[in-house]
Amino acid sequence: xxxxxxxxxxxxxxxxxxxxxxxxxxxxxxxxxxxxxxxxxxxxxxxxxxxxxxxxxxxxxxxxxxxxxxxxxxxxxxxxxxxxxxxxxxxxxxxxxxxxxxxxxxxxxxxxxxxxxxxxxxxxxxxxxxxxxxxxxxxxxxxxxxxxxxxxxxxxxxxxxxxxxxxxxxxxxxxxxxxxxxxxxxxxxxxxxxxxxxxxxxxxxxxxxxxxxxxxxxxxxxxxxxxxxxxxxxxxxxxxxxxxxxxxxxxxxxxxxxxxxxxxxxxxxxxxxxxxxxxxxxxxxxxxxxxxxxxxxxxxxxxxxxxxxxxxxxxxxxxxxxxxx
Amino acid sequence: xxxxxxxxxxxxxxxxxxxxxxxxxxxxxxxxxxxxxxxxxxxxxxxxxxxxxxxxxxxxxxxxxxxxxxxxxxxxxxxxxxxxxxxxxxxxxxxxxxxxxxxxxxxxxxxxxxxxxxxxxxxxxxxxxxxxxxxxxxxxxxxxxxxxxxxxxxxxxxxxxxxxxxxxxxxxxxxxxxxxxxxxxxxxxxxxxxxxxxxxxxxxxxxxxxxxxxxxxxxxxxxxxxxxxxxxxxxxxxxxxxxxxxxxxxxxxxxxxxxxxxxxxxxxxxxxxxxxxxxxxxxxxxxxxxxxxxxxxxxxxxxxxxxxxxxxxxxxxxxxxxxxxxxxxxxxxxxxxxxxxxxxxxxxxxxxxxxxxxxxxxxx
Numbered sequence: 001x002x003x004x005x006x007x008x009x010x011x012x013x014x015x016x017x018x019x020x021x022x023x024x025x026x027x028x029x030x031x032x033x034x035x036x037x038x039x040x041x042x043x044x045x046x047x048x049x050x051x052x053x054x055x056x057x058x059x060x061x062x063x064x065x066x067x068x069x070x071x072x073x074x075x076x077x078x079x080x081x082x083x084x085x086x087x088x089x090x091x092x093x094x095x096x097x098x099x100x101x102x103x104x105x106x107x108x109x110x111x112x113x114x115x116x117x118x119x120x121x122x123x124x125x126x127x128x129x130x131x132x133x134x135x136x137x138x139x140x141x142x143x144x145x146x147x148x149x150x151x152x153x154x155x156x157x158x159x160x161x162x163x164x165x166x167x168x169x170x171x172x173x174x175x176x177x178x179x180x181x182x183x184x185x186x187x188x189x190x191x192x193x194x195x196x197x198x199x200x201x202x203x204x205x206x207x208x209x210x211x212x213x214x215x216x217x218x219x220x221x222x223x224x225x226x227x228x229x230x231x232x233x234x235x236x237x238x239x240x241x242x243x244x245x246x247x248x249x250x251x252x253x254x255x256x257x258x259x260x261x262x263x264x265x266x267x268x269x270x271x272x273x274x275x276x277x278x279x280x281x282x283x284x285x286x287x288x289x290x291x292x293x294x295x296x297x298x299x300x301x302x303x304x305x306x307x308x309x310x311x312x313x314x315x316x317x318x319x320x321x322x323x324x325x
Numbered sequence: 326x327x328x329x330x331x332x333x334x335x336x337x338x339x340x341x342x343x344x345x346x347x348x349x350x351x352x353x354x355x356x357x358x359x360x361x362x363x364x365x366x367x368x369x370x371x372x373x374x375x376x377x378x379x380x381x382x383x384x385x386x387x388x389x390x391x392x393x394x395x396x397x398x399x400x401x402x403x404x405x406x407x408x409x410x411x412x413x414x415x416x417x418x419x420x421x422x423x424x425x426x427x428x429x430x431x432x433x434x435x436x437x438x439x440x441x442x443x444x445x446x447x448x449x450x451x452x453x454x455x456x457x458x459x460x461x462x463x464x465x466x467x468x469x470x471x472x473x474x475x476x477x478x479x480x481x482x483x484x485x486x487x488x489x490x491x492x493x494x495x496x497x498x499x500x501x502x503x504x505x506x507x508x509x510x511x512x513x514x515x516x517x518x519x520x521x522x523x524x525x526x527x528x529x530x531x532x533x534x535x536x537x538x539x540x541x542x543x544x545x546x547x548x549x550x551x552x553x554x555x556x557x558x559x560x561x562x563x564x565x566x567x568x569x570x571x572x573x574x575x576x577x578x579x580x581x582x583x584x585x586x587x588x589x590x591x592x593x594x595x596x597x598x599x600x601x602x603x604x605x606x607x608x609x610x611x612x613x614x615x616x617x618x619x620x621x622x623x624x625x626x627x628x629x630x631x632x633x634x635x636x637x638x639x640x641x642x643x644x645x646x647x648x649x650x651x652x653x654x655x656x657x658x659x660x661x662x663x664x665x666x667x668x669x670x671x672x673x674x675x676x677x678x679x680x681x682x683x684x685x686x687x688x689x
Contacts, residue, residue: 025476051476057507062465062500069469072454073413075476077469089496096459097466103662104455106446110665142663165665194668241668 346617396585471510491522
């Protein structure tokens with residue numbers, strides 16, 4: 001065990017897989033020599049050579065499209081979109097090709113590929129650096145979408161993602177890249193995709209959250225506990241495939257659901273989870289299943305971002321409303 | 326040929342055989358001997374006949390929308406004569422002659438345009454990606470494959486990829502050429518400049534003197550070739566493939582041709598071009614030209630052609646009938662190939678539909 005932040009644990013997962021499988025290549029904008037703008041791939045080029053860890057020209061569609069070519073020809077690319085807000089030029093490649101190739105060729109050409117991208121707000125960034133658009137990826141047939149919330153989870157989930165024979169969008173909550181440190185095993189371990197993690201048990205309310213919001217929710221859970229409200233906190237870990245069973249079982253017990261995330265509110269992951277709860281736990285409900293997301297606005301610039309981002313007090317306010325419904 | 330002699334900025338087009346079937350180039354050196362030239366004609370004839378019959382099947386309501394190859398056969402057949410099993414083919418969707426050379430069956434081709442999920446497997450073909458409908462997006466796949474070839478040190482392998490003139494306006498075309506040149510990968514980009522992107526003519530697509538010139542800015546060789554001249558196309562593809570296979574990096578070939586048919590069976594070219602223009606290009610037809618050459622050498626006659634066409638018709642009809650009798654898509658086939666293992670959510674949706682089917686059955 002070693003104390004690590006998420007940057008360290010992702011770097012370690014990448015290094016481990018590079019070491020283990022010579023078909024893995026890593027590239028993106030500034031991913032080689034510099035180690036990426038967040039230094040997530042730092043040192044990997046030095047260790048594994050420029051052939052395997054390299055800087056590509058600056059073009060997101062080409063990064064994704066060439067990775068598909070590599071994948072069908074036997075490599076396992078792990079590519080980086082510098083920020084999720086810059087991934088949109090790659091939409092055509094991801095939606096029209098990467099997600100579909102296995103299906104179109106009836107399994108002849110699977111696409112083992114991971115597309116890493118830092119996402120999410122509260123880092124006082126310039127425009128286009130704070131989006132939380134996981135629902136867009138979750139909507140695409142053929143993709144898997146994963147979001148870790150801790151250094152430990154990031155390592156285990158990323159190793160699973162790299163070992164998957166289908167494409168994975170791996171969204172990294174950059175707000176907590178360095179903010180959370182914990183002991184992480186230096187051995188190889190995996191965390192299965194598609195399975196949620198129950199972080200705390202409670203009888204009164206289920207909260208489903210993920211990514212950087214987990215930490216905010218945990219603070220709200222402490223506030224709730226002081227008021228004798230027991231919250232069951234589920235860390236979703238995978239946006240798709242989504243762990244319907246864990247969500248449903250919890251809400252059947254608590255009768256109340258709150259989804260907390262940082263996406264725009266409408267048509268999002270929150271809506272999907274509420275739909276699951278309506279289908280699976282309708283007769284157990286004590287209050288309307290509720291989502292606490294951002295607004296249907298562009299994420300505000302730093303001076304106004306606090307309105308958009310949910311903090312513990314805002315989450316606690318919703319918890320009380322639901323429990324007293 | 327020394328393709329570097331054909332500076333695309335000077336807009337010189339490489340041509341061996343003129344429209345009257347005369348050799349215009351002294352140093353052609355019979356790179357295709359008489360037998361090979363005859364074989365090339367037969368391949369073009371077969372591709373054309375299959376294509377004509379495909380249009381007619383569509384008109385009869387036996388096939389869905391289909392993009393005809395008419396007038397462009399020399400390009401695809403020439404590439405088909407060069408490409409080997411171990412080379413990669415990353416197609417657009419109007420290169421029937423290359424697909425057949427690579428091992429796709431006509432049955433599979435017909436299955437695709439009849440809406441069967443199984444059609445793009447190309448069961449007996451190696452290293453052949455499915456057709457690409459999103460224009461120019463496939464070029465990047467070719468570059469990635471080129472990187473993998475280099476990475477694995479699979480010497481001498483080449484990737485052939487196709488796009489049309491309209492596709493050269495897409496960002497992916499430029500990104501692909503740039504990445505290919507920076508990475509110095511063995512990719513031959515073949516642009517079929519058939520002068521129309523559906524209805525939009527070449528002069529509304531680009532202000533460049535030609536398409537081959539676009540290679541210059543990316544630091545790779547480009548050559549403009551008479552795409553209706555099978556000799557020139559064969560020589561250009563062979564020479565550049567050899568160049569790329571030796572580790573010299575990518576090449577752009579602009580093959581100038583004319584889409585004699587419609588964009589697809591849903592299109593009507595009479596709305597955007599004149600009969601005169603079509604007649605003018607019909608005189609430059611790739612089959613007509615080679616036939617004149619072969620007849621001039623007493624290697625071909627009408628009797629031989631008619632006998633072959635009868636034989637081709639039987640073969641094409643046989644494969645179409647097999648496609649027509651192919652079983653329709655099952656519910657499992659809709660779901661089962663999206664992931665290595667079917668996710669629970671997809672299974673849930675499939676089971677729900679099966680329950681509906683059972684209900685529908687018992688209702689009768």
